[in-house]
Amino acid sequence: MSQTLEAQQRVPDTMAGLRLDQAAAELFADHSRERLKAWIKAGALTVDGSPAKPKDKVYGGEALALVAEIEDDTRFEPQDIPLEVVHEDDAVLVIDKPAGLVVHPAAGNPDGTLLNALLFHCPALAMVPRAGIVHRLDKDTTGLMVVAKTLAAQTALVEQLQARTVSREYDAISVGVMTSGGSLDAPIGRHPKDRKRQAVTASGKPAVTHYRVVERFRAHTHVRCRLETGRTHQIRVHLAHLRYPLIGDPVYGGRLKLPPGASDTLKTILREFPRQALHARKLAFVHPEHRERMIFRSALPDDMLLLIDYLRDDHETMR
Template sequence: MSQTLEAQQRIPDTMAGMRLDQAAAELFADYSRERLKSWIKSGALTVDARPGKPKDKVYGGEALRLQAEIEDDTRFEAQDIPLTVVYEDEHVLVIDKPAGLVVHPAAGNPDGTLLNALLHYAPELATVPRAGIVHRLDKGTTGLMVVARTLAAQTALVEQLQARTVSREYDAVALGTMTAGGTLDTPIGRHPRDRKRQAVNASGKPAVTHYRVVERFRAHTHVRCRLETGRTHQIRVHMAHLHHPLVGDPVYGGRLKLPAGAGDELKEGLRAFPRQALHARKLAFVHPASGERLMCRAPLPDDMLVLLDMLRDDHATMR
C-alpha cells in the first residue's frame, strides 16, 4: 500500500533568486527539505512541467507540481507490544515509554522496539519516515515521547525541536548531595577514546541543561532537569560532568558507591537498580494542526518511587 501526494504551487516574485529546494521547502512546508530534494532529483517535483535540480535558481512565476508516491516501509515488522498511550488524535501520539524498550531497530535489537510496536498500534505509520518517531529516549530511560502520525505533523514537530520550542522535563536521582540547581551550557560530542560514549567536548555541539534540586538525601539528590537541546545522553553526560552521575547509569555512573552506614535494604536496592534513574516526566509542544500548546505528564515509574522511598527512610534513620 502507498500514499499518493499531489500538489501545485506557484513561486511568488518575492522568492526570486532562491534555490529551488529552498523555495519548495517554503511552499510545501508539510514536507522536510531533504524529502523535497529527493523528489526534485527523481522528477516527482517539476518546474513548469520540466525536471530541475535542487540548486537551480528560481525567478518567480514558475509553476511547481508535486506528484509522488510514498511506499509503506516494509523493512520492519509490526509487533503487538503493549504501549501506554497518554494522548492521541489523528495527528500525534504521546506515549509513556517503559524501561528496557529500545526506540529504533539496530544491529543488537533487530525487532521488539518501539518502532515495531507503533507499526502495530497505528499501521498508517508505515507511510511516515521512522514510523513518526521524531526524538529518542535511551533504552533504560522511561517517560514521554511524541510521535507524528502524518508527514505534516512530523515536519512541524522536527521544526519545533530544531527551534528548541519543545519543552522536555526529566526527573533523575543523582549520586552525591547537591547544594543548589543551575545551568550547564557545555558542548557534547563523541568521547575521544570510546566511540560508544559521549563526553563534554569543546568541539562538540551546543548542549544546555537546566537543573534544580527537588529533594536531598544523605548521599543522593532527586533533581529535575529541563532540556534546551537534545544531544545523545545529554542529562547523563552533564550530570556526570558535575561529578553527580545518575544512580544505576551503566555507562557514566562509575563504580557503585554505597553510603556509609546504609542499611541492608538500601544497599541491596542500589545494587539491584537496573538502569539509569531518569524519567521524562513532562512534554509540551505546539499541536501541529490546532496550533494550541499541548502539555502531557507521566508519573514516576514504580522502580524510581521505590528508590526514593528507600533513600527517604535511610535519611530519616540516620538523622
C-alpha cells in the same frame, strides 16, 4: 502506495563550509542523512534549482528544495507490543514508555522496538518516516514521548524541537549531594576514544540543561532537569560531567558508591538498580493542527519511587 514530500529550507550562513549532505541533515532533520544523500544523488533535493552532489560545499544563502516520493516503508514488521497511550488524535500520539523498550531498530535490536509497536497500533504510520518518531528516549529511560501520525505533523514537531519550543522535563536521581541547581551549557559529541559514548567536547553540538534540586538525601539527590536541546544521552552526560552521575547508569555512572552505614536493604537496591534513574515526567508542545499548547505529565515509575523511599528513610534514620 506513496506520497509526495515537498519542503524548502535556506542554508544559514553559520553552515558555510559544510558538505551539502551534512547541511541537509541539519535542515531536514526528520529524514536520515542516508535518505537525504540518496535524494541528492537522484536529483530530488536541489540547490538553487539545480542538482548537486552530496559532497559539494555550501556557502550560506542557498535555497534547498526537496521534492521526493516516500514509499510505504515495509522494512520493519508491525508487532503486537503493549503501549501505554496517554493521548491520541488524528495528528499525534503521546505514549508513556516503559524501561527496557528500545525506540528504533538497530544493530542488536532488529525488532521488538517502539517502532514495531507503533506500526501495529497504527498501520498508517508506515507512510511516515521512522513511523512518526521525532525524538527518542534511551532504552532504559522511562516516560513521555510524542509521535507524529502524519508527515505534516512530523515536520511541525521537528520544527518545534529545532526552535526549542518543545518543553521536556525529567526526574533523575544522582549520586552525590547537590548544593543548588543551575544550568549547564556544554557541547556534546562523540567521545574521542570510545565511539559508543558521548562526552562534553569542544567539537560537539550545543547542549543546554537546566536542573534544580527536588530533594537531598545523605549521599544522593533527586534532581529535576529541563532540556533546551536534545542531544544523545544529554542529561546523563551533563550530570556526569558535573560529577553527579545517575544512579544505575551503566555507561556514565562510574564506580558504585554506597553511603557509609546504609542498611543492607538500601545497599542491595543501589547495587541492583537495573537502569539509569531517569524519567521523562513532563512534555509540552503546540498541537500541529489546532495550535493549542498541550501539556502531559507522567508519575514516577515504581522502581524510582521505591528508591526514593529508601533514600529518604536512610537520610532520616542517620540524622
